[in-house]
Amino acid sequence: MMSEREAINVVWLKRDLRLEDNEAIANALKTGKRTLIIYVFEHILLNDDHYNDRHFNFVKESVRDLNIQLAPFNSKVLAVTSDITSAFNQLQEFYKIDTVYSHVETGLLITYNRDKEFTRYCRNNFINWEESKNNGVERGLVNRDSWFDNWEAYMHQDLEVFQPKTNQLLNTSEIETLENVFTKTNLETPEAAKFQKGGSTTGWRYANSFFESRHEEYMFNISKPEASRSSCSRISPYVAWGNLSIRQVFQKAKHVKTTSKDKKHIGAFISRLRWQSHFIQKFEMEHTMEEASVNKGYHKLKKVLSETYQTAWKEGQTGFPLVDASMRCLNATGYVNFRMRAMLASFFTHILWQPWQAATTHLSKQFLDFEPGIHFPQLQMAAGETGINTLRIYNPTTNSLKHDPDATFIKKWVPELADLETPFVHEPYLMTELEQVFYNFKLGENYPEPIVNIKENRKRASDILWNMQKDADVVRDSFRILKRHTITDRNRLLKNE
Structure with missing residues (x-):
């Protein structure tokens, strides 16, 4: 006769890869029950176009770091590759799952739908599922009237301390037994990668x-x-x-x-x-911001897709040095600062006149810090399709002269321009034929000619988008957005304490 399964808690890690100030872990441990910590490399995310290896390597490094921290407690994270319901079905072959603890995830639509499916799974299997607030973000709000005060109160609460009781965490031997029946994830990552390491x-x-x-x-x-x-x-x-x-x-x-x-x-x-x-x-x-502009008035804005423009932008071959340097840096390291991100998005949506939706997956793949809740609202702001934010059409040349005056950044990431005089590094397209001969440099061969006329394209974007801000549908939805999303005392959000 099969012995009765032990009832345990399971902490399902998502985007909360830490032990300290982890409310899901703390709540599980406060029950006194034995607890398993699991991270599932889910097929739906491994195959999603918004992610690539740099993200999952960062997660693997984070799990390795957790395992180092858990070693003194004779425990580790069960790291497996699976669908989430399949993973929990396998767990239930060994243990009776009493309660699953996790944080609310503000993620892609596929994760929201996965969570709805997991809710049904828990209900059908008599499992409790307790979700904690993540970083002060609240689910179910209809307006922002009290959000700031609630967020401030949350930020001042005592931090959760990781304090498992002796033998409260499933031990390493028990977890290794589980690993034998799961598809165990290989946590090794490339050592030479230029990305920041996780953990x-x-x-x-x-x-x-x-x-x-x-x-x-x-x-x-x-x-x-x-x-x-x-x-x-x-x-x-x-x-x-x-x-x-x-x-x-x-x-x-x-x-x-x-x-x-x-x-x-x-x-x-x-x-x-x-x-x-x-x-x-x-x-x-x-x-819905994941796929469509938050301001419904902009749904009527139509742009013609250009594979040529998009490929040049993705590869840093547009003929505009700061744009190309920023994209090449991002592709190689996973990071550029906020202004360069805004400029890349503005250049794509305004100067190249491409829909912001066509930029989402390339940028998310490159941003090591890809956060859906930041990604989509910021892209729409940069594209000028909210109806409530100031329209900003970045001029890459003005920005390079102001923020990279010595062209240090450009020369580093666009080395084919490094031997030119600094003014030409900023604007190589101004070189005469004679100057190109003098520098042994051929525009269009050593470095691309500009793929668009920036002056004409900036004017086109400006004229269309400024006129659309007066459109009745845009104005109407702007009021809805302000009512739903604006914090009453906006200065409190802006203040630099």
């Missing part, structure tokens, strides 16, 4: 060095493509994948600010933590 340990290394000294130039360099790589915090992938909670970072920043000589820099950083949650909350409340 809370590395995340705190970045955060601590920022708070100790790198923040001193934060606001001065935030828009500079090269200097921002060191003076910005660089913790965005660790927040996106949950190696660090916003609450941990918020409280650390508030503490540092009390003794810092650079209070404005830290204050500006804190305000961006608020913005991060604000945009995810917006996406949580209006998930």
Whole structure:
């Protein structure tokens, strides 16, 4: 006769790859029941066009880091490749699952539908499923009237401490037994990759060095493509994948600010933590933004797809040096600063006049810190299709002259321009035939000629989009958006404490 299965809790990790200040883990442990921590590399995400290997390698590194932290407790994460219901069906062959603990995930539509399916699965199998609020983002809101106060209160709550009782976590031997019946995920990753490495340990290394000294130039360099790589915090992938909670970072920043000589820099950083949650909350409340403009008036805007333009943009071969440098840097390292991201999106949607939807998967694949709740609202803002935000059509030449005046960033990522005089690095298309001969450089061979007339295309985009802001349907939906998503006291969100 088969012995009765032990009743356990299961913590299902998603984008919360940490032990400390992990409410799902804390709630599971508070019950006193034995607990298994699992991460499932789900087929629906492994095959989704928004992701690529850089993301899953970051997750693997994060799981390895968790396993190092769990080793003193004689435990580890069960890391498997499976569909989520199949994984739990296999678990139930060994244990009776009492309660599943996880965080609410503001993700792609496929994860939302997966969660609805998992809800039915739990109900049919008499399993409880408890979801915790993630970084102050709330599910089920109809407006933002009390959101800011709720978020602030959440950020000031005590951090959850990882304190399992002796033998409360399933031990390594038990988990290895499970691994034998699952498709165990190989957690090895390429050592030579140029991407930031995953894990809370590395995340705190970045955060601590920022708070100790790198923040001193934060606001001065935030828009500079090269200097921002060191003076910005660089913790965005660790927040996106949950190696660090916003609450941990918020409280650390508030503490540092009390003794810092650079209070404005830290204050500006804190305000961006608020913005991060604000945009995810917006996406949580209006998930249709994944595929369509939030302002329904812009659904009538039609653009002709150009594979030639899109390929040149994706490969950094547009003939506009700062655009190409930014894209090549992003493709190689997974990171460019906020202004360069906005410029890339603006160039694609305005100058090349391509629909923002056609940019979503390439950018999400490249951003190591891809966060759906940030990605789609920001893309629509950059495309000028919200009806409530200021239209910004970035001029890449103006931006390179202002933010990369010595062309340091451009020369690094577009080396074919490195031997030219700095003015020509910014605008190689201004070189005469004689100057090209002098520099042994041929425009159109060594580096592409501009693929569009930027002056004409900027004017076209500006004229069309400014006129659309007066469109009755755009105006009507703008009022709806403001009513649903605007924080009453917007200055509190903007303030640099």
